[in-house]
Amino acid sequence: MAPRLPRAEGHRTRLCRDRRRRDRVRSETMSQSEKYRANPPAPGMAYMSAELKKTIDLAESTVTDDFDERSWDMVVSLGLSRQLTTGRTLIELAEAGHDDIVVCTADLGRPTQVIGFGQKYPDRYFNFGIAERNMIGAAAGLATMGLTPVISNYSFFLALMGVENIRNDICYTNLPVKMVGTHSGIAMGFYGTSHHCCEDIGALRAIPNLTLMAPCDGTALSSALRTNVKHPAPIYFRAGRGREAVVYDKEFDFRIGGSNTLREGRHATVLAIGNLVKAGLDAHDILKSEGIEITVVDMYSIRPLDVAAVRDAAKRGPIVSAEEANITGGFGAAIAEVIAEEGLGTRLTKVGMPDAYSVLGPPTHLYRHYGLDGEGVAAAVRRALKG
Amino acid sequence: MPSRAVRNVDRSLIREKAKLIRRETVRLTDICGSGHYGSSFSMAEIVALLYYQLLHVKADEPRWADRDRFTMGKGHAAIGLFPVLADLGFFPADWLDTYSRMGSFLGDHPEMKKVPGIDFSSGSIGHNLSVSVGMALGARLKGSPARAVCLMGDGEMNEGQIWEAAQAGAHYGLDNLVGIVDINGAGSDGDPQQTLRSEPLKEKWEAFGWNTIVLRDGHDIDLTFDALNRALNAPDGRPACVLAYTVAGKGVSFMEGTWQWHLGFLGPKDIERAYAEIDAGEIG
Numbered sequence: 147m148a149p150r151l152p153r154a155e156g157h158r159t160r161l162c163r164d165r166r167r168r169d170r171v172r173s174e175t176m177s178q179s180e181k182y183r184a185n186p187p188a189p190g191m192a193y194m195s196a197e198l199k200k201t202i203d204l205a206e207s208t209v210t211d212d213f214d215e216r217s218w219d220m221v222v223s224l225g226l227s228r229q230l231t232t233g234r235t236l237i238e239l240a241e242a243g244h245d246d247i248v249v250c251t252a253d254l255g256r257p258t259q260v261i262g263f264g265q266k267y268p269d270r271y272f273n274f275g276i277a278e279r280n281m282i283g284a285a286a287g288l289a290t291m292g293l294t295p296v297i298s299n300y301s302f303f304l305a306l307m308g309v310e311n312i313r314n315d316i317c318y319t320n321l322p323v324k325m326v327g328t329h330s331g332i333a334m335g336f337y338g339t340s341h342h343c344c345e346d347i348g349a350l351r352a353i354p355n356l357t358l359m360a361p362c363d364g365t366a367l368s369s370a371l372r373t374n375v376k377h378p379a380p381i382y383f384r385a386g387r388g389r390e391a392v393v394y395d396k397e398f399d400f401r402i403g404g405s406n407t408l409r410e411g412r413h414a415t416v417l418a419i420g421n422l423v424k425a426g427l428d429a430h431d432i433l434k435s436e437g438i439e440i441t442v443v444d445m446y447s448i449r450p451l452d453v454a455a456v457r458d459a460a461k462r463g464p465i466v467s468a469e470e471a472n473i474t475g476g477f478g479a480a481i482a483e484v485i486a487e488e489g490l491g492t493r494l495t496k497v498g499m500p501d502a503y504s505v506l507g508p509p510t511h512l513y514r515h516y517g518l519d520g521e522g523v524a525a526a527v528r529r530a531l532k533g
Numbered sequence: 534m535p536s537r538a539v540r541n542v543d544r545s546l547i548r549e550k551a552k553l554i555r556r557e558t559v560r561l562t563d564i565c566g567s568g569h570y571g572s573s574f575s576m577a578e579i580v581a582l583l584y585y586q587l588l589h590v591k592a593d594e595p596r597w598a599d600r601d602r603f604t605m606g607k608g609h610a611a612i613g614l615f616p617v618l619a620d621l622g623f624f625p626a627d628w629l630d631t632y633s634r635m636g637s638f639l640g641d642h643p644e645m646k647k648v649p650g651i652d653f654s655s656g657s658i659g660h661n662l663s664v665s666v667g668m669a670l671g672a673r674l675k676g677s678p679a680r681a682v683c684l685m686g687d688g689e690m691n692e693g694q695i696w697e698a699a700q701a702g703a704h705y706g707l708d709n710l711v712g713i714v715d716i717n718g719a720g721s722d723g724d725p726q727q728t729l730r731s732e733p734l735k736e737k738w739e740a741f742g743w744n745t746i747v748l749r750d751g752h753d754i755d756l757t758f759d760a761l762n763r764a765l766n767a768p769d770g771r772p773a774c775v776l777a778y779t780v781a782g783k784g785v786s787f788m789e790g791t792w793q794w795h796l797g798f799l800g801p802k803d804i805e806r807a808y809a810e811i812d813a814g815e816i817g
Contacts, residue, residue, distance in 0.1 A: 248674070269674060272705075280663040280697035287667020290645075290653065291675060292598065295667075314657045315664060319645055 198226070220256065227388025229364035230259040232298050232326050235371045237263055240270075244375065246294045250285045252278045252303065258328045259388070260298040278303050282311035289321035294375060301327030301384060302334075305346035309353075316380045317355045324375060325382045326367070330360075331420065331470030332499065332516070333387035335509035344499045348475025350382055351449050357402055358449040360384040360419040360477075365394040366446060373400040384420065384448070386470075387509070391424040393444070405452040411439030414466060414527050415459035419445055419477050421518065422468035422497065428520025433527060440527055448477050453484055460490035464530035466497060468523050470513075473498035495530040497523055536766035537601070537678060542586045544754050548817055550581040550617065555784045555811045557616035557629065563804060565633035569641070571781035571794040573613030575717035576684060578752050578817055579777060582761055583682065584617050592622035595649040599677050602668045606685035606695075607715060608655030611643040623650035659692025661685075662712055666701045669710035669772075680765060682711045688720035690731035696741065703742030708768035711775065712743070713761070715751065719781035719792035734776050744773040751777035754817035785810050 202225030209219050233249075240247055240263070248270045255261040255273050264271030272288075274281035278299065285295040297304060304327045305312070316323045327346065334341035350358050359374075361367035361383055370383050381402075398406065408423070409430045416426040426442040433440055441462060443455055459465045465485070467478035478496035485494055499516060506512075513519050517526070554577040562568030584590070588601040605611060612632070619626045624638075631637040638647040642656035653664050661683050668681035689695060702710050714734065718724045726732055738745040748760040757777070764773035781795065782788025785807045799807055 248671075272670060274697075274701055275704075277694075277697035277700065279660075279694045280666065280701055283660050283663025283694070283698070284667035284670065284701060287653070287664040287669075287681070288671045289667075290602075290664075291668055291671025291677075291679075293671050293674065310657065311660065311663075314654070315660055319654050 201225070224256060224259060227259065229367065229386065229390045229392075230328060230388035231364040231368040232258065232296070232328075232371065232385075233260040233262040235368040236260065236296060237266055239372065239375060240267060244294070246292065247375065248272065248288055248293045248295050250274060250281050250288070250295055250297045252276055252281045252299050254299050254303075258298040258300070258326070278308045279311045282308045283315045285323050286315035286319060286321050289316075289323050295323045296371070296375070297323065297325045299325075299327065300334075300341070300343075301330040301346055302341055302343040305350055305382065306343060309349050312350070312356070312380075312382070313353050317353045320355045320379055322376075322378050323380050324371070324377075325380070326371075326385055327382060328385045329387045330384045331386070332504050332512045333470075333509055335512055336506050338506050339503050342504050344470070344472040344504065345475070346384065347448060347469070347471045347477055348479070351475065351480060355379055356449070357381040357447075358384065359400070359402070359447050361400070361446060362386075362420050362423040362444060363390045363393045364388070365392070365397055366400065366444075369394075369397040369400040370446075372397065374402065377402070386421055390421055393423050393427065400446065403447050403450045403452055405447065405455045406444040407441060407455070408444055409440065409442040411441050412462060413439050414464045414530055415441040415443065415462050416466045416468055416523060416527065417443050417445045417456065417459060417481055418468040418523075419448060421470050421513070422523065425513075425519050425523045426468055429523035429527060432520055432524040438527065438531065445477070448480060451480055451484060453488075456481055456484045457488065457490065460485065460492040464493045464495065464527075466495045466523065466526045466530055468497040468518075468526070470518055471498055472501055474501040493530055493533065495526050497526045536768060537589050537680070539762060539766065540586050544817070547578065547581045547585060547754050548815070550585050550620070551577040551816060552784075552811055552814070553616055553620060554580060554613045556808065558612050559799065559804060559807050559811070561612050561615070561629060561632040562798065564630070565641075567796060567798050568612055569609045569796055570785070570788055571717060571719045571792070571796075572607055572610040572686065572715070574783045574785065574788065575719075575751070575779040575781050576607075576610055576613060576715045577783070578754055578757050579684065579713060579715065579761070579779075580614060580617060582754070582758050584621065586758065587761055587765055588682065589678075590621075590650070592618075592650070595623055598675075599679050601679055602652040602665065602681045604653040604661040604665050604668075604681070604683045605643060605655050606658060606661040606683055606689050608642040608661070610684075611641065611651075611655075614643065615639050615648070618648070618650035621650070624648065658686070658689050659694040662695055662698035663701070665710055665712075666698050666705070666707065669702070669707040670705060672709055673707070680709045680711060682713065682765070684713045684715060686720075686725075687714060687716040687718065687731065687734075688725035688728070690714065690734060691725065691729045699738065699741040699743065702772035706770050707772045708770050710772040711764045712772065713764075713775045713777055715777055715779055717779045717781040718790070719795040721795060723792045738774040738776070742771060744769055744771045746773060746775045748775055748777040751779035752783055752816050757817075784814050784816060
């Protein structure tokens, strides 16, 4: 390897100045944001442990041992997004003989971690730049040629910016394009409300021919791709930012119209998707100590919905739907439709994003603020049981 | 990318087929009660040359993997393509009689899942050059001689997505990709250059890295053949764009050069005048 060029003095100086400025801004705004603070990092805490750093391919990182241990660049940061398994899974599928898979992205191959596929199969990796609509149309064109395109992009720029192209180019034509929208919901945190994607379920749920599914962690995402890559119609996989808590320890059959019952309890049922599956499991543990037993179901297939799972839940008692999306038109609304249309006559309490533009902040703080964690779901169950 | 054989076709056949496109556009619009005369007439010679001389397709095998792909950004002119596909035998000619009727496969915009010979559905302006980029990439990946040809309108040049696709086509060096812009000067609100100026188009497409061919008269059969043939069969590592200057409503005197017949309907007396002029016309 070529020796690293010494860093210019100015770089370090700028870094330090930036940090001083950042600290000043923080101290000025801290008082207002105090109520959102969950677990402020301890002073001097490393951004990542040495153990974790060892597991990351730092070949392209500019951060050397000379840097402050809390410093990071994009390479280091991406190493933390362990649940973005799209690229790794597609490489395995390609190695297993799926030579029809092509990957499309719009300048987000690194952040969504499909870059590895591109490095291994450069002929089958198309980075269309920041031109999402063209990417979606081109993916449709590739599908007409007998290829299996997988789009990997941030969900907002895929599902919401591209909704008309998804509708006309992929779904109206019923082409077998697979879309993985990452960083859905409020995962983009402080990057701003413009980057939050809480309306995608409502928008995509109304598009015919489209299957809509939500893998809740990296194992679920790889299961989703492995099970469905050859499905002859479009699928949108709504994924997180890659730092989700691990729910599954082994892959499973990620069935269209399926669900997984992860806990069984007699008092109420939490039907959850995405990040809220882990929140549901946490709620289960919190409520257990209070003598409340809940069933927790990962309803990873949003459309079509596992209607039988909703019927079963209704027999048990109140239902709590939980999602990192706008409760208007979202997953909870889909559950409500089943309850109403089938006359199930049970109470539904929806946990999710309110029908308003989200505030910005660190994702961890936002989840707490909006009650999208174990405590939030537990509180919703208590409310539901009170009637 | 290899070029493909060009069929030896007499100019009179192209002239006849362009007449067929115009005549059938008038007839089908009469069934429907409303139609895009102007856009169909302006592309008549281009479409006739593509389908009867230049493109490689098989009517008895509409999904032939190595066929050339033809997509329409200006999907509203599909009324002029359906008669050609029927004439070639992609579907029974009597389907045309059902045009726009309840449940018909044939409507104002083409549907790939319903109509044999239609390579991609359209209707939303600005999408299909992107689709053609994907088709050209796919053909190259598969080692297929197929070329992707996208016919667009001049108003379509206002769509931002066109320029996204233009960048992609050049970036990937897709010399199996051909864009044709039917510059007929007619849109819903008048001349697109008055509505939102897209000219100078030659400089734009060249700057975007496309082999840009200006066709000063898209109704002159020899000139049009030459431009399309160069775009399709002289690959140089770049996608090609034919800027075809045409006349909206070409072939019917009271429609020619006007935007008012972009969409319209002919009553019984005028329809006879239109048929007579089309039959008598010696275009190209």
